[in-house]
Amino acid sequence: AQTVTQSQPEMSVQEAETVTLSCTYDTSESDYYLFWYKQPPSRQMILVIRQEAYKQQNATENRFSVNFQKAAKSFSLKISDSQLGDAAMYFCAYRSPYGGSQGNLIFGKGTKLSVKP
């Protein structure tokens, strides 16, 4: 079964600086999808960015970008020019393209990001 590991329970960054959140995963599949979700104190789960494993190019969404290393099974999230509104819990997630429960999102345990003014 696939697993997702986020090794940093908490991170802190100064406003306007850059921070990188780590995520590793374990899978025997060659095709899959990876996601980062943001959960602010409002509790809402917000999709930040997604990556398709067959694409070598790293995904980018405004100030958010990923470093996808398929061979290393690593999927880190970089937040540039950090803002106070970026403070949240961030979850890395894996999704198989195949059926069964693995076709749902498999989440890491999350990283709580604090932003200092």
Add this chain to the structure above:
Amino acid sequence: NAGVTQTPKFQVLKTGQSMTLQCAQDMNHEYMSWYRQDPGMGLRLIHYSVGAGITDQGEVPNGYNVSRSTTEDFPLRLLSAAPSQTSVYFCASSQTRVYGYTFGSGTRLTVV
């Protein structure tokens, strides 16, 4: 476009009571899932559905039932509430596996 609507947002139950958490989506998504979120545990899959009339168990299904009679609705039933079911519950839907899920706003359930 309402997206995924969950009700109620908060609920307190006594041990042994039953209740249904409602979930509805208006995006015509085939895939729907229920997750529970506990501190330090991330989100864990309870039950899921790949279309009307089709449901299956996830990682932590015990004590919960689901049904999917329509594409839009996917209610989660707690049969006999236990304190271990105190959690935040999320319903989510997805168009295809290529995309991530769209989440509801969650239900905070406390069982006393």
